[in-house]
Amino acid sequence: MKTSGSAQYTLRRVPLAVDRALRRKSRREGKSLNSAALETLIAGLHLTTEPLPYEDLSFMAGSWVEDPDFDAAIRAQDRVDAGLWG
Numbered sequence: 461m462k463t464s465g466s467a468q469y470t471l472r473r474v475p476l477a478v479d480r481a482l483r484r485k486s487r488r489e490g491k492s493l494n495s496a497a498l499e500t501l502i503a504g505l506h507l508t509t510e511p512l513p514y515e516d517l518s519f520m521a522g523s524w525v526e527d528p529d530f531d532a533a534i535r536a537q538d539r540v541d542a543g544l545w546g
Contacts, residue, residue, distance in 0.1 A: 482496050482497050482500065483496075485500065
């Protein structure tokens with residue numbers, strides 16, 4: 461990531477969810493926490509022409525496995541206990 465000039469920041473009171481997400485991104489991409497945070501800020505502020513990575517659940521497509529026990533558990537949730545609605 462090239463910059464023309466830069467500034468030094470210290471961020472305080474970063475929400476734990478943000479910290480965890482940035483650290484996860486850093487580990488997943490093999491980058492420093494600083495790089496992950498800067499890339500996230502740049503993308504969030506729409507200051508880049510690079511497309512955002514597309515992350516979806518396509519890796520799961522076609523992986524469904526029939527499971528009769530699961531189907532029975534779902535059907536059981538559709539039964540109404542008449543004694544509770546007397």
